[in-house]
Amino acid sequence: MSLTQEVKRRATELGFCAVGVTGAERFSEAETAAVNRTRQGLMDGLSWWSEARAHASADPRRATPDARSVIALAFPHPVVNPPSPSDGPRGRIAAYALGRDYHDVLLERMQPLVAMLRERGHVAKTYVDHGWMLDRAAAARAGLGWLGKNTNLLIPGVGSSVLLAEIITSAELETDAPVKKTCGSCDACMRVCPTGALVEPGVLDNRRCISFWTIEHRGVIPLDIRPLIGDWIFGCDLCQEICPVNARPATPDTQALEAFGPMIEARPRLEELLALDDDGFRARFRNSAVWRTRRSGLLRNVCIALGNIADRGSVPALAVALDDGEPLVRGHAAWALGRLGGAAARAQLEQALRRETDAWVRDECAQALQACGPLVVPSVV
Known part of the structure; x- marks a missing residue:
């Protein structure tokens, strides 16, 4: 059995649902696309991304000069589609974040492969998505799947509910050919996106993506984006x-999915989340990717979801949020109350406006008061 075969066999035993190998040459085509989209502003808002990073991430030999091969790996993540209970407004969390932080899971799962390569005298360096590597380009060139119009890697027989990782190694492994498939005429993903973030097939405008606003963005979410977020938190x-x-x-x-440990709720009760203090947020989400938002970001998102669901039974919970220690939470709570409308919401906003000292929150309260009316807004969820 060749080393390539051994690596693939061991990767499968470790739970990886797809594994392929490509050479360590630059990902030139993906590099050009990434640089162009960066220059067009499609990556704006990502503080950690830059044109320089696009160039560096396209070169597998940047940090491993002796690299000969790139082992591309895909690991399945839990996917659940629970019905929404009728016990109050609930939000939605992306499936990949429901288990233990995937960075830790993937790094752990790659260690036996790294050990195998190093025992044979080869250099081996791991990458997950916080490393400087064009993950999808590596996976596509290594034959794992093709890049869909939704920009995700689509693996035949598996789908896109996977997490990507790579091992750069000095071992000269047998390479795989790219998959010769496309999405054809299907454009369902482009039509379903409520914000129009998929501006062309395979091209995402980060500034329109719900995932960007609810995860990466740290500040105020623009007024025109808020109603389009729906119940995603x-x-x-x-x-x-x-x-x-x-x-x-x-x-x-099943054993692969067990690596993610206990699952958090896919559709948590929003009013319950709105009551979390710092300790409560830490206890609930410290080991999950949701931790990335920090408490203020998650509660901001919760307020927006409550405003979109528009259940006036949420007025008391949002009224409490008007006193939150974070202006980011108070301002979005005000917006949500304006969406709910009615006498109770108006009364809470008037009280908040009288005591509020933050200029932006005061503006949100004033706008929300103008939006208040006797009828509940139609739900967008």
């Missing part, structure tokens, strides 16, 4: 849920 799966490739995916390895 962390990420968005719409362009994956509608994808035909995900209609009948293979059943993931």
Whole structure:
């Protein structure tokens, strides 16, 4: 058995649902696309991204000069589609974030492969998505799947509910050919996106993406974006849920999914989340990717979801949020009360306006008072 075969066999045993190998040459085509989209402003808002990073991430040999091969790996993440209970407004969390933080899971799962390569005298360096590597380009060139119009890697027989990782190694491994498939005429993902973030097939405008606003963005969410977010409070799966490739995916390895540990709720009660203090947020989400938003970001998102669901029974919970220690939460709570409308919401906003000292929150309260009316707004969820 060749080393390539051994690596693939061991990767499968470790729960990876797809593994392929490509050479360590630059990902030149993906590099050009990434640089162009950066210059067009499609990546604006991502503080950690830059044109320089696009160039660096396209070169597997940047940090590993002796690299000969790139091992591309895909690991399944839990996917659940629970019905929404009728016990009050609930939000939605993207499926990839429901288990233990995937960075930790993938790094742990790659260690036996790294050890195997190093025992044979080869250099081996791991990458997950916080490393400087064009993950999808590596996976596509290594034959794992093709890049869909929703920009996700689509793996035949598996779908896109996967997390990507790579091992750069000095070992000269047998390479795989790219998959010769496309999405054809299907554009369901482009039509389902409520914000129009998929501006062209395979091209995402980060500034319109719900996942960007609910995860990466740290500040105020623009007024025109808020109603389009619906009930998503962390990420968005719409362009994956509608994808035909995900209609009948293979059943993931149960032992692989166990690596993510206990699951958090996919549709948590929003009013319960709005009551979380710092300790409560830490206890509930410290080991999850949701931790990335920090408390203020999550509660901001919760307020927006409550405003979109528009259940006037949420007025008391939002009224409490008007006294939150974070202006970011208070301002979005005010917006949500304006969406709910009615006498109770108006009374709470008037009281908040009298005591509020933050200029932006005062503006939100004033605008919300103008929006208040006797009728509840139609739900967008």
